[in-house]
Amino acid sequence: MNRFFLFALFTVLTYAGSVRAASEVWLETSNTAGGKILLLQQKCSKGEGKMVIASNPGGKNLHGCWYYFADMIHVVYEDGSTYSYELTTFTARERK
Numbered sequence: 001m002n003r004f005f006l007f008a009l010f011t012v013l014t015y016a017g018s019v020r021a022a023s024e025v026w027l028e029t030s031n032t033a034g035g036k037i038l039l040l041q042q043k044c045s046k047g048e049g050k051m052v053i054a055s056n057p058g059g060k061n062l063h064g065c066w067y068y069f070a071d072m073i074h075v076v077y078e079d080g081s082t083y084s085y086e087l088t089t090f091t092a093r094e095r096k
Helices: 003-019
Strands: 025-030 036-043 050-054 062-069 072-077 082-086 091-094
Antiparallel strands (some): 072 082
């Protein structure tokens, strides 16, 4: 799936899902800790962008903010760490 299509799909799902609960559509990928990175639609409360949650099997989650720029997903976590990810590593998910 090309980057533009995936970004366009998420944008459409974000606006189409605005009538429903905001957490029903998200982008998801696996992380190196064995958990998941979830890119949510909700506005980030501690900065610009939208909310991100990174989970791990040990139960500790990292929260932060994400934004899309220059064909990459950029994340700033609450602990100050920053990461950039290829958009194509994420899959659009929807709770049914």
